Amino acid sequence: MSYTIALNFEDGVTRFIGCKEGETVLDAAYRQKVNLPMDCSDGVCGTCKGHCEQGEFDMGDEYLEEALSDEEAAEGQVLTCQMVPSSDCVIQVPVASTLCKTQVGKVEGTVAAVEQLSEDSIELVVELDDENGLAFLPGQYIHIDVPETQAHRSYSFSSMPGDKRASFLIRNISSGVMSSYLTERAVVGDRLTLTGPLGSFYLREVTRPILMLAGGTGLAPFLSMLEQLAEKGCDAPIHMIYGVNKDDHLVKTDALDAFAEKLPSFTYSTVVVDEASAHPRKGYVTHHMDAEVMHDGDIDVYLCGPPPMVDAVLKHFDAEGIAPQSFHYEKFTPNEAGGAS
Template sequence: MSYNIALNFEDGVTRFIGCKEGETVLDAAYRQKVNLPMDCSDGVCGTCKGHCEQGKFDLGDEYLDDALSDEEAAEGQVLTCQMVPSSDCVIQVPVASTLCKTQVGKIQGTLAAAEQLSEGSIELAVDLDEGGELAFLPGQYIHIDVPGSGQHRSYSFSSKPGEARATFLIRNIPNGLMSGYLTQQAKVGDRLSLTGPLGSFYLREITRPVLMLAGGTGLAPFLSMLEQLVEKGSDQPMHLIYGVNKDDHLVKVDALDAFAERLPTFTYSTVVVDEASTHPRKGYVTHHMDAEVLHDGDIDVYLCGPPPMVDAVLKHFDKEGIVPQSFHYEKFTPNQAPGEVA
């Protein structure tokens, strides 16, 4: 038996390690050449302290209170030298990845498809090389090198973790570096280099109702999250509000319909900004947050979209006095990695 442990470093890098049954996270990390912070390795100093966001584990009772207090343990703080997982886990490591002598992974793949879904969006599919590992948390992003440019662009996965084919929703920007490549030069079979995963925007364990807010190609990470939720299931209500500027910018609606069929507690609505639209819901996502999806603030909110949308939602929540139990957001600009903004 082996468990998948996601180590999230404070510089946005995520590194996945395998942890054997009965093995501590610290030992597993060192075995895989990830030098997590440590000094005593006996539960005495507290140097290896981190925060477990999700997963099951045992800390034993051989560590000192000076290293980890009962209050800290109750809040999810852990000592990686004492932590023995009994499930997959996600751990926040409060140092940069470079200080742990690890770095973001590099993956090679082959362009399988580049389909223009609408005037404003392209779906890119990449077949990963056999044996190439691509573990990530649903919602995270990756850098993709633009062939021949010496530069990269960053995109959230729309596919489920662990798939041999990774997919991405890419905004089609006139004269954009990646857009230009995909619409004018790309051919099936082109070789692509990817670096990641990255980002602190990802699906946490669901223990209460969830509200997802997507703007444009910010839908991508939610498709990945929903794929995983279909596999794991959830009995909590989940509602997605998906906003776009124009009618023809609404994409992957068939996928959302399929998720609604496979996830009985999932519902979604779409919103179009264009005043000339005949869409039944017009305006912005903030105009369509009914009380029934807000659950009096007893919700986890996930928000991904362009900066004006993210700022508008933040202001709306503040104005209306809405304080979610947890709020995770990511805003992006066309030429900037999502995680580099929020």
């Protein structure tokens, strides 16, 4: 038996390691050349302290109160030198990856498909060289080197972790480096280098209703999240509000319909900004957050969209006195993903 442990470092790098049954996270990391912080390895100093966001584990009782208090343990703090997983886990490591002598990984692949979904968005599908696909947390992003340039651009996965084919929704920007490549030069079989995964915007363990707020190509990470939720099953209510500027910017609604069939607890609504649109719901996502989907604040909110959208939602929550149980968001500019919280 082996478990997959996601180590999320404070610089946004995520490293996945395998942990054998009965093995501590610290030992597993060192075995795979990830030097997690450590002084004593005996549960005495607290140097290896981190935070377990999800997963099951045993901490035993061999560590000192000075290293990890009962209050810290109740909040999910762990000592990696004592932590023995009994399931896959996600752990926040409060240092930069470079200090642990590890770095973001690189993977290679080939262009499998490029499809212009609308004037505003392009779908890129990459066939990864590794038969096992790539490990990442649903919602994370990766850097993609733009062929024939020195540039890279960052995009959230719309596919599920471990898929042999990784897919991305990319905003089509006039004269954009990646957009120009995809619309003018890309052909099936082109070689691509991808660096990652990265980011702290990802699906946490589902313990209450979820509200997903997607703006434009910010839909991508939610498609990845929904893929995993559909595979594992989820009874908690999940509602998405998907906003775009124009009618023909709405893409992947067929995929959302398919998720609604697979996940009976999932519903979604679409919103169009354009006042000339005949769409039944016009305006911004903040205009359509009914009390029914807010669950009196007993909700986890995930938001991905351009900075003005993120700022508008933050202001709306503040003005309405809305305080979700948890709120995770990612701003993206036309050129890259980032700013996760």
